[in-house]
Amino acid sequence: MNNAAVLELLATISDIDSARSSDRVLQVFRVVLETYGLNSFLITGLPVPHDSEWHRAILCDGWPREWFLRYESESHFLNDPCAARSRLTAEPFLWHQLQPDSLKARGRLVMNEAAEFGMKDGLCVPIHVPLAGPAVVTAASDRLEVPPEAMPLIEALCVHTFRKLSGLETKRGEEGTAPLTPRERELLQWSAQGKSTEDISCILGVTTNTVESHHRNIRDKLDAINVAHAIVKALRRHEIQI
Template sequence: MNNATVLELFAAITEIDAAHSSERAVEIFQGLLRRYGLHSFLIARLPVPHDRQWHRAILHDGWRSEWFARYKSAGHFFYDPCAAHCRLAAQPFLWHQLPRGGLTPRGRLVMEEAAEFGMKDGICVPIHVPLAGPAVVTAGSDRVEVPPSAMPLIEALCVHMFRKVGLKSKSDNEEGSPLTPRERELLQWSAQGKTTDDISSILGISTNTVESHQRNIREKLDAINVAHAIVKALRRYEIQI
């Protein structure tokens, strides 16, 4: 990035950080996006494609209400090519850069209907958070004006905004010790409704070992029971549903 872009980025991040509320931060961010013709945006984590409760992963819904209602009622999330590409991509991309020949019929329908609702093109910034899985900040409009030189600026702003609305403070993240991979795996199964006996069978360990792990998890997370531990682990992004 050139000096002018760096100064613009620094000023924008400073303004967002100084915002007295998340609503004000969103207003600032939205104003910056409008400079490039981007009038609607969404900030969300990306759960597994078959997750029927995918909408719970939305951190901020700035889509047009009509489009979001259609997107949800039509089950577009399960076929959205942008969401699918974000799970694998490391770099931001414009919607029109998706390989049209590789889209499924349902994927093409998602993009065609988005255009009908005034979302003819847009940008996706994939974000990959350790332990929490993939996420995305995406924005669109009927006419996008994003020159290649602006991509690094928009990417940095989107990543910063995601952290602003989606991640806890440093003190929250440092509360307690991190879970081990085995403890996360075990708690993930608990979050999916599995009992101690179920987990014992799935992982090939004794019920005593499962209960020992659960005690360690509760102690690390300062939780009174498994359900409480699941909530705290989700908030810390140690597991996802």
């Protein structure tokens, strides 16, 4: 990158760092994307493909509403080739680098239908977060206007935006969610060490039904999809350690 691009990146990151709300972060993010003709974007975690509650991992939905509804109603997440590649690579890539001949029929359908909603080409910046699984920032439009030399700037911006939004989300969760009880923390600590429901019932001297009841309460408190997701959220809140 040239000096002007570096200065622009630093100024943008400074604006994001000083933002106190997700709306302000996204306002800065949108302005930069629009300079490259990118008008639709999604910032989301990437649960396993068959997870029917995948949309709970979304940090920001900037897709056209009609496309999001279509994507969800057709279960496109299960067959999205961009999501699949983002799970396996740490390198940014452009949508058109996914060669149609290499895609399965359902994968081609996802990309073809995206084009019908004005998302003919785009880019993905995979993000791999320790203890939290893969995520991606993806942006698209009817025509990609991103020169190769701008990709490092966009990659850095996407990663920084994701981290800032994640931090704001975690802070809101900590402020608005009841803490775990000592018993719940103890139980989840054992789960984090790989102990099964049966193992924990023996260790704590309670029934498996009691353990399962505690797990349900923990998931409800943390708004978690499953025990693994609850462990990640509890670690972020420093309620348990590994």
